[in-house]
Amino acid sequence: MTVRDPFAMTALDAVRAFRARERSAVEITRSALDRVARHDRAVGAFLRVDAEGALAAAATLDARLAAGDAMTDRPLAGAVVAVKDVLATRGLRTTCASRMLEHYVPPYDAWTVARLRDAGAVIVGKTNMDEFAMGSSTENSAFHPTRNPWDLTRTPGGSSGGSAAAVAARFAHAALGTDTGGSVRQPAALTGIVGLKPTYGRVSRYGLVAFASSLDVVSPFAQTVADAALLYESIAGPDAHDATSVDRPVERADLSRGASVLKGLRVGVPREYFGDGLDADVSAGLRRALDQMAAAGAELVELSMPHTSHAVATYYVLAPAEASSNLARFDGVRYGLRADGRDLRSLYGATRDRGFGPEVKRRILLGTFALSAGYFDAFYGRAQKVRTLIARDFTEAFAKVDVLATPTSPTVAFKLGERTADPLAMYLADVCTLPASLVGVPALSLPVGLGASGLPVGLQLIAPAFEEARLLTVAHGVEELLGRLSLPSLD
Amino acid sequence: MAIDVTPARVRATADLARLDLRDDEVGPFAGQLQKILDHIAALEALDVSAVAPTSHVLDLACPLREDAPAPGVLRDEAMAQAPRSEQGAFVVPQFVDE
Incomplete structure (x- = not known):
């Protein structure tokens, strides 16, 4: 296979092309940097591009391959990855999109950044976000907003909007974000890509600037489910630096089964997620996806999760x-x-x-008030x-079904300034993603097509704790069934 | 519990958080926090008298590891990020009366 533009490739394609010596890591990295230089002025996905560091890492990979290293322990060698600016990068400024850390080196x-480097990923730069990951539109960045590659007048969602936009604009093959209440799943839905929030505790938080420590999860973005699985498997696992990191085997997703995995699968459809606030585009997109899943043999089980509306x-x-408490530091x-x-x-x-x-001030005030004497x-x-x-609600639901299917976001991408x-109103739009965060279970957003507006619609799949392999296997089946979105060209 | 979010309450809460606010921020914050707390008040409709709190989703024991020396961040490296330091110490305004 010869592919002209390395950014028509997925991460797995790029890894294969690198190993087959069709493309050098330096070539792939240069084409990423060129694409960023051409288009990121309009998108604003990055806070910092590390051209020098990325090219040096790529040159090292090329030298290793030339020296006969088969790269078998470097599953991401050849892939270019962007990292949310809330994850510490040694020697590279890490600002959390805040004036507070504008000059912090x-x-x-971070544990996850070190795992990416070990796996051979080239880290191309640090992406924009809502300040300290607080927000759902990336408009709370102290530096600049990020725009949605599908429509530059709209937000990419947030708080990991820069990482989502970087993948949707194909500035990078994949990216890391962090998901505290939906900050990876919601922007993945709004930009037409895949976002996986692993189980709380699966991925070390060492070097992640803390927002809400009982909820924060480092989470991958990718164009495809297979790429998301590749990143997840590279960053998951125990780390002695994080006392909440869990020492359990990381099972691999089975990507050989395709849509056949849906046959006989019990898919819970909780009615509380399909209420009045859904956009027509979202509700039509979800209906179509669920109908196709049923036609492929999935058993749709309507059920109730009565406390959903209290999650916000x-x-x-x-x-x-x-x-x-965390920001007191x-x-x-x-x-x-x-x-x-x-x-x-x-x-x-x-x-x-x-x-x-x-x-950030608003949330510090709210949190300080909720913890103050007399109100605690x-x-x-x-x-x-x-x-x-x-x-x-989740325990009872998972006694009846294998996975849950819901919208990721009640709306498609919204206009810049619309909710600020x-x-x-901004908080209420997190209603579909917050419950899985509060419960710690893994959840994934997958694009199911475009609405009448021409904007992507996301399906959220949720599995029981530590069942990421099931979640990814099912998501891969749905992706095969529905087909992949073509991402916008920007040209 | 009905909460009346007055500007004075906003200032008192900000003081607890060691957060200075500008005068023009206090009014808008009061209105926004009022709306948010009114929404949160809906939780009062639930009977939670027999429900145990969840402080953490994982059933974790406190993990222990060997007390073995290992390399960490060096003092000079850590101090390099300090806004002001002298002789390996962070410099702050005097806070003890002589």
């Missing part, structure tokens, strides 16, 4: 509470921005005023109990 790599309120107590003393003050108190207050943008039980304590009820004036 980490002295170490629960999440927006728990996540800000954890964030207000930004005090102007040890690293990051410092605004001078007469005394320590005024130094803290001024540093945090200047360093944090409005959404009514807000934080109650939300922790509702989290238990939401988890029970009303934070609650």
